Amino acid sequence: MWSTMQDFPLTITSIMRYGSGVFGAGEVATWTGDGARRRTYAEVGERAARLAGALRALGIDSDQRVATFMWNNTEHLEAYLAIPSMGAVLHTLNLRLFPDQLVYIANHAEDQVVIVDGTLIPLLAPVLDQLKTIKHVVVVGAGDTAALAEAGKAVHSYEELLAAAPPTFDWPEIDERQAAAMCYTSGTTGNPKGVVYSHRSAYLHSMAVCTGNAMTLNATDRVLPVVPMFHANAWGLPYAALMAGADLIMPDRFLQAEPLVRLIETERPTIAGAVPTIWSDVLRHTKEHGSDLSSLRLVPCGGSAVPAALMKGFDEIGVRIVQAWGMTETSPVATVAHAPAGVEPDSDSAWVHRQTQGRILAGLEVRIVGDDDSVLANDGTAVGEVEIRGPWITGAYYQDEDPLKFHDGWLRTGDVGTLSSDGYLVLTDRAKDVIKSGGEWISSVELENHLMAHPDIIEAAVVGVPDDRWQERPLASVVVREGAAVTADQLKAFMADRIAKWQVPERWTFIAEVPKTSVGKFDKKVLRRRYADGELDVHRID
Template sequence: MLGLMQHRPLALPHVFHRAEQYFGHKTIVSVEAAGETSMTVAEWAERVRRLATVLDTLDVGADSRVGTFCWNTRRHLELYLAAPCTGRVLHTLNIRLFPEQLVYIVNHAEDEVVFVDRSLLPVLWPLVDKLETVRHFVVIDDGSDAEVPEDPRVHDYEALLAAATPFAGTFVIEDESSAAAMCYTSGTTGNPKGVVYSHRSAVLHSLISLMADGVGLVERDVVLPVVPMFHANAWGLPYGCLLAGSNVVLPGPNMTPQAIAALLEKHRVSVTGGVPTIWMGMLPLLPDHDLSALRAILCGGSAVPKALSEGYREAIGVPLLHAWGMTETSPIATVAVTRSQHDGLSEAERADVRARQGPAVPLVDLRLVDPSTGETQPWDDTATGEIQAAGPWIASEYYRGEGEGVQFTEDGWLRTGDVATIDRYGYVRLVDRTKDLIKSGGEWIGSVELENEIMSHPKVAEAAVIAIPHPKWVERPMACVVVKPGETLTAEEVIAHLEPRVAKWWIPDAVEFIDEVPKTSVGKFSKKTLREKFGGYQTGVPSSAGPA
């Protein structure tokens, strides 16, 4: 017996038409090199319709990849809808990648057209002759004075829109499983791999961003996505905002803590999201800004130090809202909301809960697997294992079948590479990445936990822990520490701070002070860079702090 419901494909045209019909009066603020602009969703939607025609004019084929090399702006948001709603595939390009990676990704995806902010032309144009499949480069003039090349392949975005007749019909996607967007991983080993999002996965993921026990986007919100629109579709916030009808503030190229804090205050932003390094930089500025409109500060990309989250709670009454995921999970898989079982806890105990990655959001399934034996581990907050994920917005394979048998299990689960414990309520607590675990004398040491404890020191701005060779224990931890400006700190003080907080054999054998923890293209700690820098470091004397 079949259900007698209408079959309506879950596709992004619904998101566009809903925003256009219900929320045309709402605003989209965009900061660009030339300054700040504001337009209504109705005005923005008319431009999306013109852009749909432009893609036809440029002879961009159905199912073709439309590359974007842009900041977080309203015109990037126009591309977010115009490309997938017309059956093309939005391909957001990471503006911070190494040139050879960028060339590889564009060629691997076979982009036909790339839309580029004028301020980013100096980064992209030197590579143009290596981009084998790109026929058109459309320059979005954001007010930069960067030189625009005289080349028949180069077009002006606004000129194209002005000449275009707006698409007058209803956007239709017949197959909800067809590709809507793609984004490449920012992995530190091997070539980046393509993750292809379907219309169905994008819509379902957007709905989850409206869930109360999560981000909980509503029409009354003003949302500022700090997370780049080239990174896992800005965690789904652009589509979620349009679906909910929230006002949107897009910060453009100036991503300094001072600029973000000023925008949050000026526009009375209620929801924002970004990686921990952004919020670390903004923490000292909180007393100077009225951020009383904020109700949620989404934080992900890497583990959130408890001290950082508590710093926000103490300063403005709003702790960071910890979420976990990856490009392959669209990316939201868990959100660390507190629930009724936590009501009786002390503030310090609730802070421990908020420092976890949280439980899986609805429709996402998680399991904990011992990577060496393949055995499923219990959710007892003690057993550790690799998190494996499954769900309707979790990748089943990479573009062109890469990673088969390595990143995906035989029964179809995604191997995330994150090692964690899970408590009986389903709250995930990350221990480490599988590649970053330190095995000392046969026992595992979690670098993430050590980093969080080090960063709880009031004089520490950042800390990253890596493994260094040891003649007896094979590996021992080294702490790479960044001291806050104007402060002084010794290795002995770091060790003394750790001694009552972690097991004796977890104490680092070495503490190195550095100016800054190197970051990946999406703002995560680049431990690969640190391992290369300190790869020759080896303690000469066997440590008495090693495991028994």
């Protein structure tokens, strides 16, 4: 077997060199609340070299883990480039974790250095003395560092370290299968598990994100990653933007609707990615204030099912939301829901496709398996667990055996759904969230989507609860729009026109907010616990 092709490695180093060289005039703008501070990609490339030199001086000389505890900003991008390119491993720490989970993750990964934004010191300082392997803390920006020093760690200024380092770095030759970055799952059951991305997986995922069947990035775009850089590499958007030569607009800590809308109106991004809860708030603010989001040509949205009402609401203001699906273990983008060729954009057929999780991206394979692990037909009807494989899909967790998660070279996703013959995936539920009532399955996702189509409902989460007669029945927890008034009877009637009568919930509770995980997904285990403990005011309508 032979080939005439050069064996050139696919690495983050090559993305950095290309983006900071060919597109050196491109810019990264970090929002400050009332404006933006700007650096060119060429400047970012030089600062990445300085950061690599500074980290080498602190003792990072092989595949040690360097953690970040940061917002989406220019300095985080510099770490994204420098740490993997110098042969070390970037470990992005989730800012929203409970303290015990943060301690577990940092110790499990054996982080040696942590780069922290000065505004986040109050979150890191209380647990720093428990982070046993961290020797150095590098602080970006201003902040009270006294508490960091009390933990017995060496504390450094990011800018002072970069100023003292040379402007060039002898980037090593890297095996494309070498670890580049790691991210831990949200740990909804048990301890979080580490997913390690290789240079090859990050490169191929970035290429896939740029394609026309995914997020269609090119050099004329300005990309706003609202999705955190600590979560699955911000859906690959930072690397993909550099690869495409697109500008990056970083929101920093300004993630609420009002500053986000102001940022969009000022910086005019063309592509922006975030979870549905963020876009729901942005849409509400936009309609209340007549804001201008017209620069946005595409809004990839994922993390949880995107309600049709949200997509239609953005359509009304001329912004196209496209649903995408993936998970930490899939790097994460695996499918994107563009309508197929030849389908009119606003036709019923287009909406059928837009409400799927999307079409499988090239390079990946998906299959549906039954309870006995038999492979089911790709006919859009057969329902089973979704399994996936491909070059940016994890094959194991870091130092954590979980054989039930992997099956014959495939990743078991824990999602239940169908797959059509032309590659469109429809998820009906998470395996642990499917409601089995009297032997029949009820999709909590379908019920939630119908509820959130009601004009007075902001959020809705449905879970299965015990029932004497049917073993399990749905409980609907809803958040009502401010100033609106709606009853359980009215919602039940609203649902009765949209789904089979036996699927309509009898149990209803009105809550101020649906509890969420650290990455913005509905945390249904909290609702189940609150129900079991009698903490919810439940209205039953038979």
